[in-house]
Amino acid sequence: MTPALLHRLIVAVSDDVIAHADELTALDQAVGDGDHGVNMKRGFEAVRADAAATAEKPLPEALKAIGTQLVMKVGGASGPLYGTLFLALSKEIALDGSNLPTAFAKAVEAVKARGKSQPGQKTMLDVLTPVRTVLAEGGADLRSRLPIVAASAAEATIPMLATRGRASFLGERSIGHMDPGARSTALMVASVCRVLED
Amino acid sequence: MAKVGIVIVSHSPKIAEGAADMVRQMVCDSVNLAYTGGDAEGGLGTGVASIRDAIDRAWSEAGVVILVDLGGAETNSEMAVEMLDAERHGHVVVCNAPIVEGAVMAATEASGGSTLETVRRTAEELSPQ
Numbered sequence: 001m002t003p004a005l006l007h008r009l010i011v012a013v014s015d016d017v018i019a020h021a022d023e024l025t026a027l028d029q030a031v032g033d034g035d036h037g038v039n040m041k042r043g044f045e046a047v048r049a050d051a052a053a054t055a056e057k058p059l060p061e062a063l064k065a066i067g068t069q070l071v072m073k074v075g076g077a078s079g080p081l082y083g084t085l086f087l088a089l090s091k092e093i094a095l096d097g098s099n100l101p102t103a104f105a106k107a108v109e110a111v112k113a114r115g116k117s118q119p120g121q122k123t124m125l126d127v128l129t130p131v132r133t134v135l136a137e138g139g140a141d142l143r144s145r146l147p148i149v150a151a152s153a154a155e156a157t158i159p160m161l162a163t164r165g166r167a168s169f170l171g172e173r174s175i176g177h178m179d180p181g182a183r184s185t186a187l188m189v190a191s192v193c194r195v196l197e198d
Numbered sequence: 199m200a201k202v203g204i205v206i207v208s209h210s211p212k213i214a215e216g217a218a219d220m221v222r223q224m225v226c227d228s229v230n231l232a233y234t235g236g237d238a239e240g241g242l243g244t245g246v247a248s249i250r251d252a253i254d255r256a257w258s259e260a261g262v263v264i265l266v267d268l269g270g271a272e273t274n275s276e277m278a279v280e281m282l283d284a285e286r287h288g289h290v291v292v293c294n295a296p297i298v299e300g301a302v303m304a305a306t307e308a309s310g311g312s313t314l315e316t317v318r319r320t321a322e323e324l325s326p327q
Contacts, residue, residue, distance in 0.1 A: 033209075035243065042238075071277060075243040077270035080277040114273065165269055 001097050007055035008195050014048035016191040027180040031167035036180040043074035059097050063090035084114040101136045108132045122162035124181035127153040143193040150186035157182040202308040202317045203230035203256035205264040206301050207271045209242045211235040217298045224302050225309040232256035244271045249278040261289040261314035265301040295321035
């Protein structure tokens, strides 16, 4: 992982999240408190502002810096949840990133623990979990397959009944809407894969 | 003897302040009390940094209980607790209790000099098991 590539990854993920803030807010207005877009935008504007300095750090340190920014800046439950994902990754990842599948699996477990949640509850875990599985299986064309896996997993939250988070207050009325956290996770997976494919 | 401190974390600064007012009416200045609410821009929300500050303000050798309203307040509070210095680990707990009633009950129990665990249990008795 060169600093130049890491910089492109940070900028791509940040820009995509920021560009989709209105969409994330609209999704969150349907099933939650409507702050997911603005919260994620605030967090990733902070991450993007530090992109040059962060990209110069070794990979684990860079992930730690991103996680810390998200914890401190996002607010809402998604700050600690995404923060935990990056902070756990930073603890597990090898300097060269070669153990990504196992590090990512452990980071997903950390998000589960932070959110006291399981897949199937209409949350970001419903995207993280299938991504983790496909990543662990490996094989050809991972970078083109993973965004499709993530996008269809986000779509699959539409018919789900929310049983965690603010959307669970709506009960049956949560059915028929995509989970905003699942959508933002799928966005970030697509950004990373797009940069790595180039 | 040190008494357990109380932290109130709401998405709404007004609810946090109002719940703190009700605590003060009950226990005056006999326990440490801090509250926080709202995001950095003055909107509704909660943040790890402001919760850490509130824990500092309410800090007591007897420990601190945190009362929260909804999901993000709880998740951010748990994150703030984990980020505390090692000597404070285990001395700050997030209560599973309604924010207003829990804060008033916890503070009343704390003002009598009860332990951290007793204060927490008193607040959590308000929640259906």
